[in-house]
Amino acid sequence: MPDQAAPRRAFQPVRAAPYACVAVIGAGAWGTALAALARQAGREVRLWGRNGEDIAAIRRSGTNPRYLPGVDLPEGITATSDMGEALAGAESVLIVTPSVTLREICRQMAPHVARSAPLVLCAKGIETGSGKLLSEVVGEEMPGHQIGALSGPTFAREAALNHPTAVTLAFPFAQAHRREPHLAPAARMALSLGSASFRPYISDDLIGVEVAGAVKNVVAIACGMMTGAGYAENTRAALITWGIDEMKALAEALGGRRETIAGLSGIGDLTLTCSSTTSRNMSFGVQLGRGIARDAVFDGNPVVVEGEVNAISVSDLADRIGIEMPVCRAVHDILHAGAGLRETFADLWARPLTAEHRALNLALDHPARG
Structure with missing residues (x-):
């Protein structure tokens, strides 16, 4: 009787280090929700918004009354309209601004961000005129950074209220990261945001994730x-x-x-x-x-x-x-x-009328x- 195949070994999770300090650039509904999630996951969090009145309201009330009313934010989030203050010492950065303002925001960010900090795009789009993916825009304005994207089925209010939510975190993987994937920015960022209610999945297909968004x-x-x-x-x-x-x-x-x-x-x-x-x-x-x-x-x-x-x-x-x-x-x-x-x-x-499957050449x- 032939030997049975050895049982497949279960995948064993490995330990990796989250980013201790996360900056969130953009204090709209989704940016505020991500700041709350990062803080709940134990990170030091800075939240930047361009509107000083909105930032003052966040500091005063512990909520974002304009974009996320009625949602209490966890204590310890530093809200600021000073880009330098938001990015000083940040080990990773979530960029949560509309696609049409992305170049402008990157130019404001560039003098203040450590080269080692990965940048995570949390907005969705393709640049009008150039046809470039947003990761290309960021790469042109802030060269040398590792650039990824966070995307998935998310309504900001539900995520901020800790309704179970799952997303994809995508970064290109260097060869070294394929040997030790737990050291890749996508893995470390997933740990930086993951919690009992927020579940990030890791991907190396940044293009696919950006196009979908x-x-x-x-x-x-x-x-x-x-x-x-x-x-x-x-x-x-x-x-x-x-x-x-x-x-x-x-x-x-x-x-x-x-x-x-x-x-x-x-x-x-x-x-x-x-x-x-x-x-x-x-x-x-x-x-x-x-x-x-x-x-x-x-x-x-x-x-x-x-x-x-x-x-x-x-x-x-x-x-x-x-x-x-x-x-x-x-x-x-x-x-x-x-x-x-x-x-x-x-x-x-x-x-x-065409065939549903591409293998059939029919019209x-x-x-x-x-």
Whole structure:
């Protein structure tokens, strides 16, 4: 009787050192939530915001009344509007500012950050005009740093209130880190933020994680538009599925991995963002779908909607490298080219009938085209 194969050894966790001092750049809802999570995980935390009144309110009340009202922050977070104070001695930095202001913020940060400190992008997008991933933008403005990204299905309030939450932390892995992965910045950052309620997973596919984060906001606007226009769950499920395929295609074209899109930063984040008006992108789309004018959404308040800008940058990049992304293109045309919402989505559904699997080379005229 042949010998049975030896049982597979269980993976044994190893000890690694978290970063003792974490700076969070950006005191909006997600930045504030991440500061709270880092503090709950035992880190020394500095939270920087550009608005002095908001920072004063955080110091005074122990909450962020503007962006995260009603959530008590753990004691010990140093809130400041002085960039030098925020970054002095920081061993790692979370950058949680809108993608459109990233270059400006990096230029403010650069004189104050230790070269050894890894930088973690917690915003999502692709730079308009250049088509560059945000990690490329940071690399140009702050060369020499290890750069990663944190992404996943997260609503700031839920995370700050310690509802169980899981994310992906992605950094490129140097060869030395593949031999000793517990010393890699992604591993050490995961330990710096991980707690009983906050569970980071580690990835080496920074491109895939970044692409997923940029595309999901655009797809969420599409889902919101269709919901607001009166369409139902079948429609949204199709848009989510097509959005996943668009994420995979763009990630692969840029050097990322399709399987990354099956994780928290892809399917996880997309499903959450496309399923609740707690998402600014989904809510924005719902209001537009109901016929509310652009300058009247969110009651006319100036709310940053990342997907609105990303619709331009994602579509332009897809065109530049020859990738078809019809959902993102539809959102772009409605928001930025004056296309009608119902007509554009009717055209989306009336594209040629194709095989679902790429192995089949098939395209048929759609009956709706007459």
